[in-house]
Amino acid sequence: MPSDIPQSVHGEELPPEGRFTVSVDCEHKEKMLHEARQGSFVWRSDEPPSLGGEDNHPQPLTYLASGIGL
Secondary structure, rough: OOOOOHHHOOOOOOOOOOOOOOOOOOEEEEEEEEEEOOOOOEEEEOOOOOHOOOOOOOOHHHHHHHHHHH
8 A cells, every 4th residue: 555655754764674663561450451551652452341351441452453454
């Protein structure tokens, strides 16, 4: 899929070999509640009661599916 961001905006920010690393810190909080942090961003995931959670946040697979779409 072509990018709608002009090359002049992001061209020099990408490593020349086309690879980079993203690091995310993940922590188990309680039951099925997990928290992830990357820089100043924080997000949480949970599972429905049928899987031992409280259904207070999106399930982990929801984040995976949305990441593919973004």
